Amino acid sequence: MSTDFYQTSILPFAAIIIKICRAYTHSQEDFEDYYQEVCLQIWRSKDNFREQCNWSTWVYRISLNVCLTLLKKKKNNGKTYFTSDVLPDVLTIENRAFEDEHLNQLYVAIRLLSEVDRALILLYLEEKSYQEMADILDTNANNIAVRVSRIKERLKKILHGKIN
Known part of the structure; x- marks a missing residue:
């Protein structure tokens, strides 16, 4: 990969890549592997x-x-992480991605969502329109608003410890 390509076509979008990789990984090592593979x-x-x-x-x-x-490959290798809806005690994850504790807790909660729901909430947090979300996920925009609303409610319950 050329330095020019990295600087012009990847680096300006590094924040996007980082957020997505953070939502699907549980350690710094995995994050670095995912980021490198995405690039x-x-x-x-x-x-x-x-x-x-x-x-x-x-x-x-x-x-x-x-x-x-990569997540599917890891699951097929028998490695699973959070199998319940209980938020881990003060981030038992190896890596603390952000200085802000609330942001760290949000990412822990996001990791408890299904893979598709994680993608949707990340796009929502990036303030993408429902049509942009549909384009990215190659789906229909009509049901995205309903799904995002349900995901936000689920995250609230997870963060407030109200998941059974």
């Missing part, structure tokens, strides 16, 4: 980009697909 896949697929969407949409789509694929 590699963006570089490998650059020739497939046909400008039918924004580059940022392309980066989101690749980032999500890579993270979901």
Whole structure:
């Protein structure tokens, strides 16, 4: 991968990649592996980009697909992390991604969601429109508002310890 490609096509979207990788990993080591794999896949697929969407949409789509694929591989290897809806005691995760404790807790709660729900809430937090979310996830925009509302309610319950 050339330095120019990294600086012009990946680095400006690093925040997107970081947020997605954080939501799908539980340790610094996994995060670094996921981030590196996402960057590699963006570089490998650059020739497939046909400008039918924004580059940022392309980066989101690749980032999500890579993270979901790596997560499936990890699950198939018998490694699972949070299997209940109980928020771990003050972040038992190896890595604290953010200085803000509330933000760390939010990411722990997001990790408890299904893979698709994680993707939706991350896009929502990025203030993407429902149509942009649908484009990124290659789905219909009509049900996204309802799903986002349900996800927000679930996150509130998780964060306030009201999940049974």
